Amino acid sequence: MSLSPERANAALHEPGTTHAHGSRKGYATGSILSVVLTAIPFWLVMSGAVQDAQTTAFLIFGLALVQIVVHVVFFLHLNTRSEGGWTLLAFLFTAVIVFLTIGGSIWVMYHLNANMMPMPGNGVGNMSGMN
Amino acid sequence: MTEHALDGAAVRRTWHLAEEDQDHSTDGATLLGFWIYLMSDALIFASLFAMFGVVGASYAGGPTPREIFDLPLVALNTAFLLASSITFGAAMPHMEAGRVGATRFWLVITGLVGAAFVGIELYEFSHLIAEGATPQRSAFLSAFFTLVGTHGAHVTVGLIWIATLLVQLGRHGLTPAMKRRLMCLSMFWHFLDIIWIGVFTFVYLFGVIR
Numbered sequence: 001m002s003l004s005p006e007r008a009n010a011a012l013h014e015p016g017t018t019h020a021h022g023s024r025k026g027y028a029t030g031s032i033l034s035v036v037l038t039a040i041p042f043w044l045v046m047s048g049a050v051q052d053a054q055t056t057a058f059l060i061f062g063l064a065l066v067q068i069v070v071h072v073v074f075f076l077h078l079n080t081r082s083e084g085g086w087t088l089l090a091f092l093f094t095a096v097i098v099f100l101t102i103g104g105s106i107w108v109m110y111h112l113n114a115n116m117m118p119m120p121g122n123g124v125g126n127m128s129g130m131n
Numbered sequence: 132m133t134e135h136a137l138d139g140a141a142v143r144r145t146w147h148l149a150e151e152d153q154d155h156s157t158d159g160a161t162l163l164g165f166w167i168y169l170m171s172d173a174l175i176f177a178s179l180f181a182m183f184g185v186v187g188a189s190y191a192g193g194p195t196p197r198e199i200f201d202l203p204l205v206a207l208n209t210a211f212l213l214a215s216s217i218t219f220g221a222a223m224p225h226m227e228a229g230r231v232g233a234t235r236f237w238l239v240i241t242g243l244v245g246a247a248f249v250g251i252e253l254y255e256f257s258h259l260i261a262e263g264a265t266p267q268r269s270a271f272l273s274a275f276f277t278l279v280g281t282h283g284a285h286v287t288v289g290l291i292w293i294a295t296l297l298v299q300l301g302r303h304g305l306t307p308a309m310k311r312r313l314m315c316l317s318m319f320w321h322f323l324d325i326i327w328i329g330v331f332t333f334v335y336l337f338g339v340i341r
Binding site for chain 2: 024027030031034035038041042044045046053056057060061063064067068071072075076083086087090091093094097098101102104105106109
């Protein structure tokens, strides 16, 4: 009976497992990576280095996803051990919901818009820019 | 009788141990709870991003992103927010080592760079509104001002929080409670930088090339 709270505390408080206990080296690595990962998409769009807009879009979204992971790992210090794994679980759950919310909304609304009869003179026509 | 007394002692001892550890255990609970808050805040931003994704090209005959977005200004703004994340990172080792002065110094730098970010964003907004690109102009602009404005409001709250902790650090020094507050603020600040990655990619860069 008296063991269980202690065990729970031990799981929550293994040394060096709270969020802000990042090493200086981890911050340096994260900082360099995030500067590079920010500079590349701005350069891609501002210089027009890749002619095809769709390829550029794939590249900048890919780089954004990589940078989000870099920030979460090096700045927020998310790992499998912090708070006994609960922060990672909450993060993954949130990531799934975020993906479903954004992806699902855009997917459904795009098809709704694409399958709508074109009707001149009403608001629907204003959304045609989505295609 | 004896058994009863022993039980009582055991119970008392359990409570005593739990209380002895209380200061430490509320720390972990606070950080985990704050993490859960950040995740729910991420869901707010997810719904705003979804809204922007749906109506982001509904210009209603009004201005398009290519016409109104000033990418060099956005790049400068992005650099400011990223720099403030890095300077906050510089404050944390000083906090763990218990150096109040250095912690406050880096917090002040972070606050100033963060204030520059909010200032540039307000300049951008006023410039857009002066050009006629108001939130009422089109669904795209409504979604733009809602999403970017919500992020800017979060950063402003973060600035108030930084100022509060600077005053408290002067009064209390680096007590365990202050360290806990700084860790929460650190998570909040880095979280806002992560949201900004989505904003500059999805709203500004993708808006210009779509």
